[in-house]
Amino acid sequence: MSGESGLGIKGSEPTSTRLVATLGLAGLLSGLIIVSVYEATLPTITEYKAKVLKEAVFKVLPGITSMRPLTYRDGKMVPAGGDEDEEDRVFGGYSADGHLVGYAIPSAGPGFQDTIRLLYGLLPVERKVVGMEILQSRETPGLGDKIYKDPAFVANFDALAIDPGIVTVKKGSRSAANEVDAITGATISSKAVVQIINRGNERWLKRLEDAPAAAAPVDAGGE
């Protein structure tokens, strides 16, 4: 066995300078490598996130052909500049003839395990939610993750009245337009989703009702 040969220089104690230099050099090289890999992968990662968000907007607002990020400023909905917080941004969805169909609103809140981030489609005039898409969650596999894996639960949000506030009811007992069938075994996760949407409405509904609709983006692609 070449047992002992490896470590350090035999017989002589290395000086402190050498120890510091070794670690410093290791840290420096490590930092250089990490920064270059970060720079190299960042465009792909950002692009993917933007793509996922865009697909979600089209999913929660059926029938739109273009979209643009909007923000609320001085009583008006204006095109977002890109430097707003995620909370201060919604997405306007437009039909082919340039009419505003509705808004896709991102909202977040505590779930059963961790923060749930979602996007939902809102028609402020009809006062209806027309779609919901979970963007991020760590709910229990097999139970809580049904908030996006169970089509029956997701379908609750396809035509949901928002007045006088969305409520969850026991599975199968949905009787009013503002009620959501909770998932058996995942009541907390179901309630969390509803609460997150209610919270998003609290923040945005008033603004969206009062503000004149921002114009459709010029290019049909809406990018």
Added chain:
Amino acid sequence: MAGKKQQDVYQEFIKGLWRDNPVFVQVLGMCPMLAVTNSAINALAMGGATFFVLVASSFLVSSLKNWIPKQVRISTYIIIIATFVTVTDFTLEALVPEIHKELGAFIPLIVANCMILGRQEAFASRNTVKMAVVDALGMASGFLFALFSLGAVREILGEGALFGIRLFGADFEPWVIMILPPGGFLTLGLLLLFFNWIKERKDRLAERLAEGEFS
């Protein structure tokens, strides 16, 4: 001579894969083992990430062993391991974002997988580059194999599927507990039992053979 060398390489490799399997024999790396093996694909991704980190770290540590003063060796190993883990983290996020999302915080936690640091201290820092890489390949394959066994069993029982493909008819009621944390402990316990049983049988067989020779 060459034949013996070949034998050594094979022995070092098989040691990690089977005889000293990091999970089933050494019981190391339990945190990722239990946390991300709720499906076969997650287990494979985690095993693959650990594979890369372990082999790359062992190679580098063994190459640099004469330049690293022993007083700061552990810190240097950790820096090396952490660098590879971070590189893996970014690469996975760019290449396979869906899987990266599932694995979440457990990719950065590979740094704390004691199996990896253990191999550097116990083997890579004391052996030639070639043997260090062979050892790392064996250990990493063993870890991957163990993760996959656990992931496959849990997904089959807990979801009635493998790699997302349903195996049973609609009548199958998924055994949800298997993909929850307790299912991880249950499956791991059963697998440990199974591998120890095999080992004991083998040992007893060898004993009987030895006795046979003497009588």
